[in-house]
Amino acid sequence: MDVPNIVIVGGGFAGVEAARGLERALAPTDARITLVSPTDYQLYLPLLPQVAAGVVTPQSVAPSLRRILRRTELVPGAVIGVDPGAKVCVVRKITGEVVDLSYDYLLLTPGSVTRTFDIPGLPDEARGMKTLAQAVYLRDHVIAQLDLAAATSDEDERAARLQFVVVGGGYAGTETAACLQRLTTAAAKRYHPRIDPGLIKWHLIDIATKLLPELGDKLGASALRMLSGRGVQISLKTTVASVTEDKVTLTDGRVLPSRTLVWTAGVAASPLVDSLGAETVRGRIVVEADFKVPGLDGVFALGDAAAVPDLAKGDGSYCVPTAQHAARQGRHAAKNLAALLGGQPMTPYKHKDLGLVVDLGGHDAVSKPLGIGLKGVSAQVVARGYHLYALRTGVARFRTGANWFLNAVAGDDFVRTGFLAGRKGTLRDFEHTDVYLTPEEVAARTRA
Numbered sequence: 001m002d003v004p005n006i007v008i009v010g011g012g013f014a015g016v017e018a019a020r021g022l023e024r025a026l027a028p029t030d031a032r033i034t035l036v037s038p039t040d041y042q043l044y045l046p047l048l049p050q051v052a053a054g055v056v057t058p059q060s061v062a063p064s065l066r067r068i069l070r071r072t073e074l075v076p077g078a079v080i081g082v083d084p085g086a087k088v089c090v091v092r093k094i095t096g097e098v099v100d101l102s103y104d105y106l107l108l109t110p111g112s113v114t115r116t117f118d119i120p121g122l123p124d125e126a127r128g129m130k131t132l133a134q135a136v137y138l139r140d141h142v143i144a145q146l147d148l149a150a151a152t153s154d155e156d157e158r159a160a161r162l163q164f165v166v167v168g169g170g171y172a173g174t175e176t177a178a179c180l181q182r183l184t185t186a187a188a189k190r191y192h193p194r195i196d197p198g199l200i201k202w203h204l205i206d207i208a209t210k211l212l213p214e215l216g217d218k219l220g221a222s223a224l225r226m227l228s229g230r231g232v233q234i235s236l237k238t239t240v241a242s243v244t245e246d247k248v249t250l251t252d253g254r255v256l257p258s259r260t261l262v263w264t265a266g267v268a269a270s271p272l273v274d275s276l277g278a279e280t281v282r283g284r285i286v287v288e289a290d291f292k293v294p295g296l297d298g299v300f301a302l303g304d305a306a307a308v309p310d311l312a313k314g315d316g317s318y319c320v321p322t323a324q325h326a327a328r329q330g331r332h333a334a335k336n337l338a339a340l341l342g343g344q345p346m347t348p349y350k351h352k353d354l355g356l357v358v359d360l361g362g363h364d365a366v367s368k369p370l371g372i373g374l375k376g377v378s379a380q381v382v383a384r385g386y387h388l389y390a391l392r393t394g395v396a397r398f399r400t401g402a403n404w405f406l407n408a409v410a411g412d413d414f415v416r417t418g419f420l421a422g423r424k425g426t427l428r429d430f431e432h433t434d435v436y437l438t439p440e441e442v443a444a445r446t447r448a
């Protein structure tokens with residue numbers, strides 16, 4: 001069948017919504033839809049901290065792409081380069097085999113990776129919170145620290161194993177510190193009578209002057225009070241100067257003996273963006289308000305990887321990298337592409353932010369739906385209701401709801417899976433940022 005091939009790169013919030021929208025808007029005789037993704041699920045990242053804390057299981061936040069999509073063809077792999085001139089993607093399958101995939105239209109939605117800085121030791125020691133494997137690994141690692149601390153008679157080692165450092169006071173870092181602090185406190189109380197609870201220390205560090213700046217001053221201050229009340233030590237205007245296997249040195253001069261540094265200090269667009277040789281702003285690919293990449297025929301970009309003009313703000317800024325924008329951009333891009341194929345005009349994307357929910361575990365939460373500031377139980381109800389609504393399949397919603405119920409009545413067993421034992425599990429190990437080709441390498445391959 002000689003129909004245009006639409007290739008979507010990435011099966012996250014933007015990619016999946018685009019594929020669903022295209023399946024609805026176009027008949028199989030209008031276009032072929034192909035989605036390239038290293039995973040066969042759509043990861044619901046906002047609940048990753050709860051996976052790390054064992055409140056929900058990994059399966060609950062990983063709805064199957066095959067359940068969500070009807071006729072989109074799935075290619076299991078990652079696009080490691082794009083030749084926009086030849087209209088070819090270079091795909092590295094999950095087996096390692098590298099193949100070329102031609103497209104007529106390309107939707108780039110590869111999302112983002114953890115943003116790092118030139119800090120000594122960071123690439124080798126920091127653990128991230130961007131993939132399912134990272135969340136599961138972090139859980140294993142934290143539980144292992146408790147087990148090892150309980151088993152050692154060396155007081156220095158015990159203190160270091162019970163001191164945890166999280167960098168990043170946005171929603172990812174704040175939720176991670178909050179959820180894992182609850183895990184360690186509950187685990188020590190229930191299963192480790194030999195551990196002095198006073199030895200368990202959680203630090204939340206950020207270079208900014210406020211926690212959760214996205215929520216405004218009042219709610220950010222509420223979250224700070226909730227966490228401080230639970231014993232989390234929050235240090236603002238501070239970051240990490242260096243890190244080794246057993247200590248974290250902060251820019252204010254403090255040296256924290258610790259075996260755990262969780263790094264959630266922002267995101268950077270997928271390195272795939274660099275292989276196109278297109279214009280970028282702060283690493284994100286520059287697009288027009290209808291997602292077209294200027295100068296590249298048939299190429300669109302959206303989600304975290306793209307700098308989409310924020311027309312709702314109208315101040316020349318770009319949409320912030322959130323699931324809220326990515327999913328809506330995906331739906332809008334599908335409409336635009338269907339319009340383009342039908343000879344109709346495309347329309348610009350405009351969406352006013354609906355707010356943010358931050359679950360700090362237990363009854364602690366802060367949220368700002370439609371500009372209304374909430375904290376405590378009401379915020380928690382809004383947060384959990386929003387997550388259930390936003391999860392893509394009924395099965396995932398049911399699993400997540402059942403997990404919350406079971407965790408509330410029966411608690412956690414605090415067991416390690418052991419699947420990743422023996423691997424350090426650093427950012428590089430899990431985010432595969434070193435597999436991408438340069439524009440020259442792509443051209444040499446596709447035009448050989």
Ligand SMILES: Cc1cc2nc3c(=O)[nH]c(=O)nc-3n(C[C@H](O)[C@H](O)[C@H](O)COP(=O)(O)OP(=O)(O)OC[C@H]3O[C@@H](n4cnc5c(N)ncnc54)[C@H](O)[C@@H]3O)c2cc1C
Binds near residue numbers: 012048078171305324
């Ligand atoms: C811990 C955490 C909590 C968060 N909480 C919230 C929240 O509460 N509210 C909110 O709005 N946002 C939240 N976010 C941000 C939100 O998850 C992202 O903005 C959103 O996922 C971006 O969607 P996306 O489709 O651009 O990328 P993603 O959803 O990350 O999807 C990218 C997809 O592309 C795939 N991929 C990557 N590289 C390639 C490649 N080379 N080839 C093929 N496929 C590739 C990935 O495997 C993935 O499937 C949170 C993020 C984190 C990490």
